[in-house]
Amino acid sequence: MVDVVATNETIIVVGGGISGMTAALEAAEVGKQVILLEKRPYLGGRVSQLYKYFPKMCHPVCGQEINQRRIKGNNNLTILTMAEVTEITGDTGDYTVNVKISPRYVTSDCTACGECEKVVETEFDDEFNYNLGKRKGAYIPNKMAFPQTYVIDPAIIGTDEADKAKEACKYGAIDLDMGEETLELKAGSIIWSTGWKPYDANKIQPYGYDRFENVITNVEFERLMDPHGPTGGKLLRPSDGAEAKNIAFIQCAGSRDINHLKHCSRFCCMASLKQTRYVAEKYGDDAKSTIYYIDIRSIDRFENFYNDVKSNENVEFIKSKVASIEQDENKNPVLRGVNTEGAVRYANTHDLVVLAVGMEPSVDVSEFPVKLVLNEEGFIQNDEANGGIFAGGTSADAYDVNRAVQHATAAALRAVQVVNNISK
């Protein structure tokens, strides 16, 4: 049984990505009681699925480690993973939050020794790798997962596989009788940090993501470059497993477009610039990157990063929104369009195309457990009508980590003010 104490002075943070962790820690470190609810079996959100992050090009494990240390050093913070909010009722200073906790089938006695994983054979698409690889039915979601606790896939419960896993565990940490739990928690204020999801590239019909194997998205590219990813960090073409050496990046793929996402996601230019650096670091002069863009938005101090990439001879910039992609007989994508600098028509062959897709809110408008003021794109607005519920990070707008964390800190400050008024 999960045992949690919550009062109307408690702050509940929904979503444990970099934004939710930040908001929760900021509030807990000033002495507030905080409960952090995360849907996945681990914290870190989508940042943990990046290979490195700009501008400093550190590995996500770095920021993650700092946050883990802060979590361990704080007694005011309770973390529940595999937890989802089903309903919120009440008002500022007096909310009731219903939470559903899915069974992990593994207790905190787990040492992550991996014996269960060895005996289980059934494999599933690996969601951490955007389904590019497979994982076992008993698995640790990623190398730096926090908590470092295994998960048993509910699909193997009731099969021999689950029994084998249980037998293999020397620590008695596998509990196959675990069931779904529901909790009713009180809260004075709620921070909504459920983050973003990549825009569905299948909808960008002329680019053929649904038809051409060698057209991938920027989030998939991160996984391919990661040494812990499905290819061991090799940039292998999905069609034939050959190493890609001539890579095209298409900016604003489904962004700033009345047919798709109307907004600019702000980070995608930087993400592609960063990804050309991965290519340069890995292959040097043996590989070429080409960025097709409308305009490069490397806002304020990121200009240096842009200039640095521009000075690399192996990175070409073509000012053009690509009109369409076809595929040649070797499954090479052929990009067609007009370079608006000089109106030059092109049909350029690349061996891999990366669509720089933007962010949309991870929670669908119809799925919110409480009525909030949203904008046209489904991002949460800063509005008095939302009472004591505040967005933190990319549930409010498309941000990079730096901006998401700033926004989340501001949300923490707002929530702290709400509960301060109650304790007065």
Place this chain on the structure above:
Amino acid sequence: MSDLNQKMVEKYKGNFLQEVINNVEEGETMKMCMQCGVCSGSCPLGPHWEYPPQHIFMLIRAGKRDEVLNTDSFWNCTSCYNCIARCPRGVQITHVMHGLARYQKVLGLAPKNQPTEKFSQLFWDNLVQKGRVNELKLGLSLYFMNGFGEGIKTALKNQKLGMAMMKAKRMNPAEMFGGHGVKDPAGFQKMVKKAHELEAARIAGEES
């Protein structure tokens, strides 16, 4: 220079963008263009344009009136609507292209011997007679567009097709004698005349 053209030059004093917005169908929408080039890249006839659409929008904004009104580019538009479907900003490119062609024509600047321009005129002349297109006559006038000798040659070449169409009741030889039309051709022509007057008044800036 035609009187109207001269008048427009004086009226807009170098503000060609405003001239286009006021006088070209859906001209207003080109304000949204962000020069991404997807229209130019999507045009199946793109390579045949002196200036593809995105380039034309750039020229309009830059006030390059002569370049825009002396090109035959927009006469290449076949109304496939690829550009409108892909434009991220809702620019009504197809309509603007036809609007520019129309405006050029009204100003007396339409290119001479441009095949699409010629065909459009034939089509229009054919249509206004009876309020319905007489396809037989239109087809023949098209054959003879480039002179009598060429016309006979083209007609002979397409003889088989013509016969097949007749058999399938897709072409009626009786159309040669008069042909079908609207119920009230005189009323129809009055309407067209009125529309011309309204357009002329609008361009001259006399509408209320």
